[in-house]
Amino acid sequence: MFRSVMAGLKEQADMTVYVNGVETPAWDGETVASILLRVPNVGRQTPVSGETRLPYCQMGVCFECLAVVDGVPSVQGCLMPLKDGMRIERQRGRREVGQ
Amino acid sequence: MSYDVVVIGAGPAGMAAAVQLAKLGISVCVVDEQPAPGGQIWRGVERNATSPVFKALGEDYQKGSSATAAFHAAGIDYQPAAQVWQIEDGWKVFLTAEGKSRCITAKAILLANGAQERPVPFAGWTLPGVMTVGAAQILLKSGGMLPEGDVWIAGAGPLPLLYATQLLELGGKVAGYIDTSQKPSLKALSHLPAAWRDFPGLMKGLRWIWKLRRSGKLVRNTRNLRATGDGQLRQIEWESNGKTRKRDVGVLLVHEGVVPRIHETMALGCDHDWNDQQKYFAPRVDQWGETSRKGIFVAGDAGGIGGWKVATVSGEIAGLGIARFLNIGIDAEKLRREAALDDGRKRAMALRPLLDALYTPPQTPIADDVVVCRCEEVTAGRIREAARASAPDVGAVKAATRCGMGPCQGRQCGYSVQALVAEVNNLPVGDVRFFNIRPPLKPVTLGEIATLQDVEA
Amino acid sequence: MDADIIVIGAGVVGAALAFGLARDGYKVKVLDGKNRDLRAARANFGLVWVQGKGADAPAYRRLTHQSAELWPRFCDELANTAQVQVDYANPGGFHYCLGDAEFENRAALAERINSTAKTPEIDMLSRQDLEKMVPAASFGPEVTGASYCRLDGHVNPLQLLDALHKGIAAQGGSVLFRHPVSDVKPLATGFAVNGPAGTLTARYVIIAAGLGTPDLANSHDMDVQISTTRGQILVTERLDPFLPFPASGLRQTAEGTVMIGATQEHTSDRGVSVGSATTLARRATRIIPALASVRLVRQWSGFRILPPDGSPIYAQSKSAPGLFAAVCHSGVTLAAAHAAIVGPAMINGRLDSELSDFSDGRFHV
Ligand SMILES: Cc1cc2nc3c(=O)[nH]c(=O)nc-3n(C[C@H](O)[C@H](O)[C@H](O)COP(=O)(O)OP(=O)(O)OC[C@H]3O[C@@H](n4cnc5c(N)ncnc54)[C@H](O)[C@@H]3O)c2cc1C
Numbered sequence: 065m066f067r068s069v070m071a072g073l074k075e076q077a078d079m080t081v082y083v084n085g086v087e088t089p090a091w092d093g094e095t096v097a098s099i100l101l102r103v104p105n106v107g108r109q110t111p112v113s114g115e116t117r118l119p120y121c122q123m124g125v126c127f128e129c130l131a132v133v134d135g136v137p138s139v140q141g142c143l144m145p146l147k148d149g150m151r152i153e154r155q156r157g158r159r160e161v162g163q
Numbered sequence: 164m165s166y167d168v169v170v171i172g173a174g175p176a177g178m179a180a181a182v183q184l185a186k187l188g189i190s191v192c193v194v195d196e197q198p199a200p201g202g203q204i205w206r207g208v209e210r211n212a213t214s215p216v217f218k219a220l221g222e223d224y225q226k227g228s229s230a231t232a233a234f235h236a237a238g239i240d241y242q243p244a245a246q247v248w249q250i251e252d253g254w255k256v257f258l259t260a261e262g263k264s265r266c267i268t269a270k271a272i273l274l275a276n277g278a279q280e281r282p283v284p285f286a287g288w289t290l291p292g293v294m295t296v297g298a299a300q301i302l303l304k305s306g307g308m309l310p311e312g313d314v315w316i317a318g319a320g321p322l323p324l325l326y327a328t329q330l331l332e333l334g335g336k337v338a339g340y341i342d343t344s345q346k347p348s349l350k351a352l353s354h355l356p357a358a359w360r361d362f363p364g365l366m367k368g369l370r371w372i373w374k375l376r377r378s379g380k381l382v383r384n385t386r387n388l389r390a391t392g393d394g395q396l397r398q399i400e401w402e403s404n405g406k407t408r409k410r411d412v413g414v415l416l417v418h419e420g421v422v423p424r425i426h427e428t429m430a431l432g433c434d435h436d437w438n439d440q441q442k443y444f445a446p447r448v449d450q451w452g453e454t455s456r457k458g459i460f461v462a463g464d465a466g467g468i469g470g471w472k473v474a475t476v477s478g479e480i481a482g483l484g485i486a487r488f489l490n491i492g493i494d495a496e497k498l499r500r501e502a503a504l505d506d507g508r509k510r511a512m513a514l515r516p517l518l519d520a521l522y523t524p525p526q527t528p529i530a531d532d533v534v535v536c537r538c539e540e541v542t543a544g545r546i547r548e549a550a551r552a553s554a555p556d557v558g559a560v561k562a563a564t565r566c567g568m569g570p571c572q573g574r575q576c577g578y579s580v581q582a583l584v585a586e587v588n589n590l591p592v593g594d595v596r597f598f599n600i601r602p603p604l605k606p607v608t609l610g611e612i613a614t615l616q617d618v619e620a
Numbered sequence: 621m622d623a624d625i626i627v628i629g630a631g632v633v634g635a636a637l638a639f640g641l642a643r644d645g646y647k648v649k650v651l652d653g654k655n656r657d658l659r660a661a662r663a664n665f666g667l668v669w670v671q672g673k674g675a676d677a678p679a680y681r682r683l684t685h686q687s688a689e690l691w692p693r694f695c696d697e698l699a700n701t702a703q704v705q706v707d708y709a710n711p712g713g714f715h716y717c718l719g720d721a722e723f724e725n726r727a728a729l730a731e732r733i734n735s736t737a738k739t740p741e742i743d744m745l746s747r748q749d750l751e752k753m754v755p756a757a758s759f760g761p762e763v764t765g766a767s768y769c770r771l772d773g774h775v776n777p778l779q780l781l782d783a784l785h786k787g788i789a790a791q792g793g794s795v796l797f798r799h800p801v802s803d804v805k806p807l808a809t810g811f812a813v814n815g816p817a818g819t820l821t822a823r824y825v826i827i828a829a830g831l832g833t834p835d836l837a838n839s840h841d842m843d844v845q846i847s848t849t850r851g852q853i854l855v856t857e858r859l860d861p862f863l864p865f866p867a868s869g870l871r872q873t874a875e876g877t878v879m880i881g882a883t884q885e886h887t888s889d890r891g892v893s894v895g896s897a898t899t900l901a902r903r904a905t906r907i908i909p910a911l912a913s914v915r916l917v918r919q920w921s922g923f924r925i926l927p928p929d930g931s932p933i934y935a936q937s938k939s940a941p942g943l944f945a946a947v948c949h950s951g952v953t954l955a956a957a958h959a960a961i962v963g964p965a966m967i968n969g970r971l972d973s974e975l976s977d978f979s980d981g982r983f984h985v
């Protein structure tokens with residue numbers, strides 16, 4: 065749905081992150097929320113009906129960008145800059161409490 | 164940690180205030196949930212200075228470079244990527260950063276936490292593919308992200324126009340633009356002479372419109388915009404001249420103005436006033452930016468929408484106001500006069516009455532099947548039903564429907580619920596109170612709370 | 621007359637009394653106060669709780685048992701009448717014990733209660749028992765076990781209140797919001813109920829106005845004594861179901877949120893404090909450490925309605941018979957009894973014969 069202008073300008077991505085396990089190139093300045101908009105099927109599923117949502121506001125006030133980041137659930141993706149090697153997983157509905 | 168002042172928000176207002184305070188020798192800590200200073204308008208300005216998007220973002224954006232440079236040069240304690248989740252009396256500020264919470268104390272607090280876009284529910288607004296114009300602009304500023312496919316914009320106000328021009332400049336495309344603003348009223352036009360005082364600002368607005376007209380379609384006088392698709396936005400439809408129009412779309416960006424962030428001031432119990440023209444609450448402040456609670460100050464958009472120039476001046480004024488409050492032996496009135504801050508504010512405000520009169524929030528009733536509370540998925544119909552069965556009280560409606568109980572804590576549905584309760588009870592919207600805001604201001608883990616040090620039960 | 625019975629207070633006590641009386645065919649009107657009034661009915665924890673209640677007050681214990689037993693049917697009837705969902709479950713409930721001392725104290729209480737019961741009311745569960753009953757949670761190292769009572773359950777208190785209000789209306793009664801009452805005046809027959817929203821008359825009046833009850837009742841020769849404590853509650857984001865049993869102070873709701881509470885504080889401040897959140901979060905994460913990663917979404921406080929000896933007060937005015945007062949702490953637990961037993965006892969003149977243990981006269985000996 066979105067692409068980075070950098071993709072056409074730079075030869076190499078600035079970093080690599082893992083989205084649901086898949087290696088994904090990423091650019092400086094990107095957040096977890098921007099990755100959710102670039103990669104299909106990682107938007108959170110609501111804990112109410114289970115429907116899929118994608119980041120809506122990018123300024124910390126809608127909570128549609130929740131994701132599991134490096135194992136930590138319910139992270140607000142739009143406030144979390146990407147880091148090389150970061151693992152991002154889809155937040156699925158009502159999450160499980162780790163054993 | 165203990166400071167004279169904690170400033171929440173490193174946007175134009177917070178930075179200007181912090182610089183002012185530091186100059187007067189007052190110890191200050193600035194906290195912001197973003198990873199870098201600049202606030203909404205200057206998101207990522209430091210990093211973008213060397214980026215190809217920098218030029219396209221325009222002059223106002225580029226001015227952020229000097230503001231952030233001055234901020235860094237002032238030697239201020241700055242805590243980025245930190246969310247304030249609770250403020251307690253005696254001014255204890257609880258914040259979380261990197262998964263750990265702590266408390267800092269201060270004699271005064273400045274809330275310079277800015278604005279959020281006004282949420283306007285319509286059918287399909289929760290579909291992936293629909294987001295706000297502000298969100299798209301932030302994506303542009305933080306990674307150079309451009310929307311792909313058929314991009315439609317629907318909304319009113321200067322922001323969609325600005326974003327469209329930025330997008331076109333970077334090689335993006337706008338497939339269509341639905342202008343939802345009302346026809347300018349005589350009242351709006353009567354503000355024109357004052358607006359001329361801010362001549363460069365006005366010219367910029369006109370240039371945006373010209374560029375847009377040349378580049379794509381402009382649709383006006385529409386009703387009942389809907390976004391449709393099965394789990395993903397596919398089409399938009401609207402009515403115009405009695406006919407239903409449909410278009411295939413990839414991305415729909417919406418915008419109906421911005422409103423102050425009031426959860427913090429509401430939770431602190433500050434008095435608020437209802438702005439009936441722009442349909443929002445704003446904390447009531449005195450001429451120094453102090454709220455009804457002694458030691459709690461507000462500057463920038465958090466106190467009422469004014470734009471970044473007003474935010475900067477109001478930050479400087481609040482800085483002086485706080486110095487006055489702390490009684491450090493300065494003549495705040497004199498400094499205020501010498502810096503001609505009130506003239507500066509007047510100039511920066513010149514365009515505002517025109518904008519406010521031109522772009523009033525939409526007043527069309529929300530259809531029953533539209534989801535109003537995104538978090539708990541509560542429709543307008545259920546909210547109306549609950550409102551009919553209870554007192555004219557958003558609290559009762561919240562209790563009956565769970566609207567406003569999700570993680571966003573009513574930031575998306577608050578004004579809509581208020582409007583629906585008013586509608587059902589036939590009351591002016593401003594006569595209905597806002598949600599009772601309960602802590603935490605942002606969801607925080609139980610582990611962080613459990614491991615807080617030195618708190619008394 | 622505007623109604624057979626006016627109930628002052630549309631909280632969970634007034635509404636349950638009114639619901640039961642409306643079902644019995646009386647024309648009831650329920651008057652509720654201002655928007656910003658204290659409302660324990662909206663702030664409570666939602667337990668339908670038997671264990672430990674009235675350990676030294678047999679009549680209260682009996683009424684609590686009766687209510688818990690009536691609850692399943694009461695809830696069905698309520699949901700059907702009101703046509704709304706009421707999430708209620710009664711799988712039995714726990715009281716978790718941390719460390720050996722807590723376990724021993726609890727065991728002693730259980731034994732004291734069981735020794736006076738026909739059938740044992742409380743079982744002590746070992747840590748191993750707990751682990752078998754709650755396979756999806758892993759308990760902290762300090763958890764030594766729990767007491768368990770099969771009669772315990774929990775309900776969504778907000779749905780309960782909403783259902784009571786709708787149920788009253790569905791049976792021909794009405795709830796008038798923003799109708800604060802300033803005083804009640806006896807008439808030749810019946811009463812006039814006065815307030816800024818106007819005057820209404822009825823044959824009987826029941827004051828069930830929570831903390832506002834003494835002000836309205838005690839000028840009519842009643843002696844309703846109550847004190848209060850503040851209770852703070854935490855609620856988390858929604859989680860996959862993992863706690864099948866409610867516990868005192870820790871339960872997972874049907875929506876999936878986890879509620880943690882409640883503190884006991886002597887203050888009149890309506891706010892909440894981080895200090896209390898810390899206290900509550902510490903105990904919860906000692907019981908189930910994985911809760912540490914769960915996000916707190918909301919914290920609120922409410923004020924308990926506490927008669928001096930803990931038992932409910934059901935009183936009738938001696939100078940103006942037909943005027944009643946009802947206050948209690950556990951209005952959710954007692955809702956079924958209020959609807960089926962207490963309301964009818966008041967109106968049918970059986971308060972003295974059936975519920976004399978709860979009279980206001982007990983305070984001046
Ligand atoms: C999307 C968007 C685009 C805009 N574009 C333009 C434009 O092009 N030109 C223009 O003149 N105006 C624009 N505006 C308006 C302009 O951004 C504001 O007038 C200006 O930024 C206000 O400055 P401020 O300092 O009051 O708030 P902000 O710039 O919003 O800064 C507030 C800061 O507070 C932080 N914050 C909030 N809550 C917390 C918390 N609990 N804990 C920690 N930190 C917190 C936020 O992260 C933010 O960084 C735009 C507004 C928006 C929303």
Ligand code: FES
Pocket residue numbers: 097119120121122123124125126127128129130140141142143
């Ligand atoms: S996108 Fe709205 S909170 Fe992150």
